[in-house]
Amino acid sequence: MMKNQSATAVSAAKAAGRNALDESAGKALLAGYGIRVPQSRVAKGVADVDAVMQGLQVPVVVKVMSPDILHKSDAGGVKINLRSATEVKAAIEGMLAAPKIKGARIEGFLVEEMAPSGHELVIGGLRDPQFGPLVMVGLGGIFVEIFKDVSFRLCPIARIDAEEMLDELKAAAILKGARGGKPASREAIIEVLLKMGGEDGLLLKHAADISEADINPLIVSETGAVAVDARFILG
């Protein structure tokens, strides 16, 4: 999807009175800005699964799509590591029976290739009422949640800002491959930061519509970065 089409998607969602983009629209928006997202298709239900699985690499993950469910994992709406159409169908049937999903408005199921393994990062954004959009980066999981090890910058950022954001993380050494781990591609992270927070980045372009953005996780291997989940709050 091109940038202007994704812009239309954002305004359409806002016009429809939604307060958030659904996952597939969110990922389409990211893809419009050149950020890699896993290949995915939408299955309306079990009947579509065989067709949808054509052209997707296993393993895949299935996620429920519903405007009523913001935290899909908690609702039992995410099943990972599925290796065949049969497993995907079973996962969807399981979800349809889950107590937190049964009563919700269901728009379909996102069937998506699983990202290769790598470091889990969070890249996000928020809009300050006085200063406008900010972009943030941190390592996923406990680093963000417990240690609050994140760095922020006002949009737009330049390459040097992106570099400095990474350098000031306390966990920076982990990204470089400390303790025998594999390093994460610094270049790939910087690219995503610039595509989100740079001069022509997503956050500035959609500053009027997006109040909060969250790519969580961004999986970063030695060679590239993939946005595996994304959340955009409109307003």
Add this chain to the structure above:
Amino acid sequence: MSIVEQFTPLFAPKTVAVIGASTKGNALPNVFIRRIREFGFSGDIYPIHPAAAEIDGLTAYKSLADTPKPVDYAYIAVSGAQIPGMLAAAKGHVRFAQVISSGFGEVDEGKGLQDELVQAAKAGGMRLLGPNCLGIYTPRGRVTFAEIGPKETGPVGIVSQSGGLGTDIIRRGLSRGLKFSGLVTVGNCADVTPSDLLEFYLADPQTRVIGMYIETAKDGRRLFDILRKARASKPVVILKGGRTQQGLAAAASHTGSLAGDDRVWVALARQTGCMLVDTLDHFIDTLLIFQTLSPRPQRPTRKVVLFGNGGGTSVLATDYFSRLDLDVTPFDQGPIDALAALKLPPGTSITNPVDCPVGTLQQDDGRVAEKILDIICGQGKPEALVMHLNLSAFVGRTKPEVLDNLVAAAMRVQEKYPGQSHFILVLRSDGEPALEARKREFRDKAVALGVPVYDEMANAGHPLAALASFERYRAARGG
């Protein structure tokens, strides 16, 4: 019109109107009239009064529209409700109006009145400063609200959202040797904001370093854009009030400031090279270093040599400086050999920190120190040299001129190696009145020579670290 031209009537007014002065001569505006006369204001002063023909010996006028010449600056301190009418009546006859009175946006019941005030200023064709502030101090224009302050114009431009803190900055600045290009208190910032004054100071040739006390930036995006475009052309030091939840609540009732996200300010500083400080002391200490020393982005400060009397002080300072990411590592063999060849008395440490007991410093009336300093600068080549003298240790043991000799020696070495090491002086004392007086006299001399003087090593560490970070920022961004 350039930004400098726009603000010239404020910083160098030819005519000043005063609203609120009483015929009895005891109201705040009467004090203001007295102060600007004492400060040497030579333009016309127009008291505005509904009935009086004369106030403090000056002809009074009924309204801002009635003065013989247009008003560059109006100082207004009467009860709030009558001010909007007075401003609207000015009809393009006033350039800047500063409303000292409070009871506007900082209290719920005054928010409507503040809106009226802004509309009235617009209708009257003027820029509005305040309300809820104290005034301006502009040595180039000989206008001041403060009782005392340096008479000379200097390089430090200040905007303060708090009037009282503005007074503190002027008074402490006076005793520390700061010289100002101007200080404007803006209170609730109903019209003119800190960003406007930042823009002025960045363009003003008189100003070399800018200090801001800010509680809120309503026009935050603009502040960011101005700082970003300036590319750290001048150092900007920001003392931000309300960085914690409780501080924010205090700021809301002080100047009606809205909540702000502290992470934004940290980001702003990192991204634009401006420097965030936490206390008034850090603020003044940092302004002082930029007033006296020229940043050297081509060789950012890292290596620091400490030289003075006091072994424990040297060790503690080494810890403190290294926590601030300043490097107090021992010399290479060359300078150590050269210092050893001086055959200094026992108890002298020559590795960096260079710790010399008073006995060493007073040798040959302090001229041995010159040889030590020559080796430090010429061979040790640090980016900064901090000389610390514990004045208490000199009392009764040396001739009084030893201190002068030491500083003179340091200055001669500075001249011999120009641009080699930033030179900072720490004069430590114990608060004993005679010693304090001596220190003060000494400090004034040193600051006049372009040497920043601090009371303790820690006070010198923070501004030096700020200077280093400013130099690194400029270096990294091709400044």
